[in-house]
Amino acid sequence: MAEGNKTVTAYEEALDALSSLITKRSRADKSNNGDRFELLSDYLKILDLDVAISQLKVIHVAGTKGKGSTCTFTESILRNCGFRTGLFTSPHLIDVRERFRLDGDDISEDKFLAYFWWCYDRLKEKATEDIPMPSYFRFLALLAFKIFTAEQIDVAILEVGLGGRFDATNVVQKPVVCGISSLGYDHMEILGNTLGEIAGEKAGIFKYGVPAFTVPQPEEAMRVLEENASKLDVPLQVVPPLDASLLNGLKLGLEGEHQYMNAGLAVALSSTWLQRTSQLGINYLDTTSPLPEQFIQGLTMANLQGRAQIVPDRYTNSETSGDLVFYLDGAHSPESMEICARWFSLAIKEENQQETFDFQPPNSSGSSNGLPQRQHDGKIRKNSAQILLFNCMSVRDPQLLLPSLMKTCARHGVYFKKALFVPNASVYNKVGSHALPPTETQIDLSWQFALQRVWENLMLGDKAVEAKNTDNASEDVKDYTELSARSCENSAVFSSLPLAIKWLRDSVQQNQSLRFQVLVTGSLHLIGDVLKIVKK
Numbered sequence: 001m002a003e004g005n006k007t008v009t010a011y012e013e014a015l016d017a018l019s020s021l022i023t024k025r026s027r028a029d030k031s032n033n034g035d036r037f038e039l040l041s042d043y044l045k046i047l048d049l050d051v052a053i054s055q056l057k058v059i060h061v062a063g064t065k066g067k068g069s070t071c072t073f074t075e076s077i078l079r080n081c082g083f084r085t086g087l088f089t090s091p092h093l094i095d096v097r098e099r100f101r102l103d104g105d106d107i108s109e110d111k112f113l114a115y116f117w118w119c120y121d122r123l124k125e126k127a128t129e130d131i132p133m134p135s136y137f138r139f140l141a142l143l144a145f146k147i148f149t150a151e152q153i154d155v156a157i158l159e160v161g162l163g164g165r166f167d168a169t170n171v172v173q174k175p176v177v178c179g180i181s182s183l184g185y186d187h188m189e190i191l192g193n194t195l196g197e198i199a200g201e202k203a204g205i206f207k208y209g210v211p212a213f214t215v216p217q218p219e220e221a222m223r224v225l226e227e228n229a230s231k232l233d234v235p236l237q238v239v240p241p242l243d244a245s246l247l248n249g250l251k252l253g254l255e256g257e258h259q260y261m262n263a264g265l266a267v268a269l270s271s272t273w274l275q276r277t278s279q280l281g282i283n284y285l286d287t288t289s290p291l292p293e294q295f296i297q298g299l300t301m302a303n304l305q306g307r308a309q310i311v312p313d314r315y316t317n318s319e320t321s322g323d324l325v326f327y328l329d330g331a332h333s334p335e336s337m338e339i340c341a342r343w344f345s346l347a348i349k350e351e352n353q354q355e356t357f358d359f360q361p362p363n364s365s366g367s368s369n370g371l372p373q374r375q376h377d378g379k380i381r382k383n384s385a386q387i388l389l390f391n392c393m394s395v396r397d398p399q400l401l402l403p404s405l406m407k408t409c410a411r412h413g414v415y416f417k418k419a420l421f422v423p424n425a426s427v428y429n430k431v432g433s434h435a436l437p438p439t440e441t442q443i444d445l446s447w448q449f450a451l452q453r454v455w456e457n458l459m460l461g462d463k464a465v466e467a468k469n470t471d472n473a474s475e476d477v478k479d480y481t482e483l484s485a486r487s488c489e490n491s492a493v494f495s496s497l498p499l500a501i502k503w504l505r506d507s508v509q510q511n512q513s514l515r516f517q518v519l520v521t522g523s524l525h526l527i528g529d530v531l532k533i534v535k536k
Contacts (some may be wrong), residue, residue, distance in 0.1 A: 002209055011109055012436040014116050015096065015431045020216075021136040022431075035135070040171040041141055043134055046126045052149040057277055058172050062160040063181025065336045066215075066262040069254050069307060070181050071159045073266030076253070077298030078155050078273065079104050083107040086148035088141070088169070089159040091263050093306050093528030094535075096431055099140060100147055107147060115147050116148055137161050141168035146466035155273060160406075165204025177272040178205050179265050180214040182258075183221045184335040195221040211235045213268040213278070215261050229346045239268045242299075246291045255300035255309075257342040263299050270295065308525040310341050311534055316508050323382055323515040324508045325351075326534060330524035332392055337404040340521050345412035348517045352384055382515040388419040389500060389530070392522035394447050398454045401522065419455045419491040420500045421448040445485055448493045452486070459490040497529050 007018070044050040059074055061067045068089050075087040081419035102105040108113075119142060127133050134142060143159070148156045154178075158169045180202050183195060201222040206212055212234050214225060222238075229236035242252075242264040273279075291299075306328055327347060331340035379519040386409075392401060407505050409415065423443055484492040484503070494500040508514055520530050 010113060013115055014120075016118055018096065018116070018136070018139070019431045021133060021139050023135055037166050039134070040138065040142075040168060041129060043123065043138070044145070046122055046131075047142060047146060049142070049145050049149060051252075053145050053171070054173065056145070056148060056156045056172070057154065057273070058175040059155065059157045059177055059179070059273055060160070060169065060172060060175040060205050061158070061179040061181065061269070062164040062167075062205050063179075064184040064198065064202075064333060065339075066157050066181035066258065066265075069259060069262040069304060070179060070265050070269070071157045072254065073252075073259075073263050073299055073302050074269050075101065075104065075157045076302035077266060077270040077295050078157075080294040080298040080301070081270075081274070081279075082294075083154040084152070086144070086151065086153040086156045087159075088144040088148075088156070090137070090140070090161045091528075093524060094532055096140075098305070100144055102147070102151055102153070111147070115143060115150065119143050119146050133310045138168040141171075155277075160202075160205065163201040163204065165201050167205075170205055174207060175205075175210055176209055176276050177269050178207070178212040179463065180205075180212065180217075180225060181262060181265060182215055182335070183217050184333050191360060196224045199224035200228065206232050206234045208232045208237075209234065211237070211272055213237050213239050213265055213272070215239055215241075215265055237268070239264045247296055247300060250296065250300045253300050254304055255347070256307075256339065258339045258343075259308075266299070267291070267295060268333060269297075270306075270375050271473075275309075285462055301405055305531065306524055308340075308347075311531070313505065313534055315505055315534075323492045323514070324518065326389075326518050326520055326530060328520045328527045328530065330527045331521050332396060332401070332523055334400045334404045337401050337521070338397045338408045338445065341405045341408035341410065341414075341517075342522065345409050345414045348384065348386065348414065349412070351517070382513050384515045384517055385417040386414055387504070387516050387518045388416045389422065389518050389520045389526075390419060390522045391422055391424055391448070391526045392450065392451070396522075398451050402451070402454050403458060405521070416490075420450075420503075421451045421455075421491065421493045422500050422526070423448060423495070424523065424525045425497045425521050425532070443495050445493055445495060449486065452488065452491050452493050455491050456488050497526075498533065501530075501533055 041050070044053060059071075061071050061074075063070070070089060071089055075085045079085045085101070085103055087104075088099060089101075090099055092098040095106065097106045097109065097112050119139070123133055123139070123142075133139075144156075144158070158172065158175075160167045160169050164170060182197055183202060184200070185195070195218055199217070203225050206228055209232070212229060214222075214236065216222075216238060217225065226236060228234075241260040244260060252263055254262070307330060309328040311328060312327045313326065316324045327344050329340040329343065331337045388405075390402075392398060406416070407516045423445065437480070484499075485495045492500075492503075494503070504516055504518060508516055520527060
């Protein structure tokens, strides 16, 4: 099939069909009866999944922060215990197939296409005014149920997309065990303005008599979780963070101190699933005993893109130019932004300390000639500069996100030389890499300019402190007025992400003694867009 002069592949054709299901309609909430949540039962019947779905052995996880990490740890643990696993998560970063993992790997393109059209064609054929085609996320959840039942997996780990009560994954009536990760303020326009209201929506995944686990929560949220659990005779237990000593000197597969909280929850969910499905050969319910070897393997080998991920730029040659390293984290709430800032600060300190350790000053016979100094291995010692690359959805409040990020970094002695604000490269109503963003003349940068104003105002108040903590890397940060749409003293808005990346690459190419440590955060969509460029 041709689109202009371009040939559209079978996979791109499927992504176009999937894109047709994306609407601007408001998401499901109480005001619209969960956007007719009952339609999901009709869809399951059309797809002959209403009986099959009840036979899945499901672990269901909701939460504001850490639910994707918890699901990833849980899947890895049970896979290392020898079970066939299915993992459904959201959003995807580069390819929609990331949402459907079978035995730890993204579903193959061939399998995706076969299951996609099997579901899409049946739903299209039966669609009526009363039972329209499902919306984008609902279709993906239905597709996950089809994939997991057809592939006859042993365990399905389902991450809630949004909220819980009216989420498409909540069509599962009898999970084996449920989990609630850390709760905080996010999607308040849908879930409510208080932690209690948000907790009530998340607790909507609780099912009568099905055990549930959570992590330590703020008092208001915990009270609501306990009330909801009590009404349904749900045994609800609070799980402490995993004790790092149980890993026998190894590190968790996912970076950051906060991951020990998610790992603790994953261990409880995995253990309970093993117990309730009578898999008694491997278990861990006595938290005073050592972790089984399979649990340690699962926790230390887990991987998840876009969460505390460090990616050196392959495009730049660090032998002949400076270094460009991206630190990617999809934080988009005030609480997760603080966690992200702490991780970034500690990660770059560790890297910079290693650089200092590797550096041996020249002996006294060497005269200072103004040339870049070299380490004992002949490599040039590099000055580091921290750069922020940021965007967030307009429903987020940058007055909450950016101060949390800046202040946490400052507490660790980290100050950004520049902040770069960009629109997302991907567009909301298209799935797939062949979906091109609008041309530069069509791009509305008013939101990025608003983010820039918030940042510049924050920097004005932070200047006195920052002046005492700057190093000589600032002189290496080149002017970028030609590439940017608007530059200020501490920041710039670029009309596209590729232009911002070009400026970063040009800057390090021009200076052998420069290392840019770029924190990319605020939006998982931005993370995915950066990975598409950097991993090409």
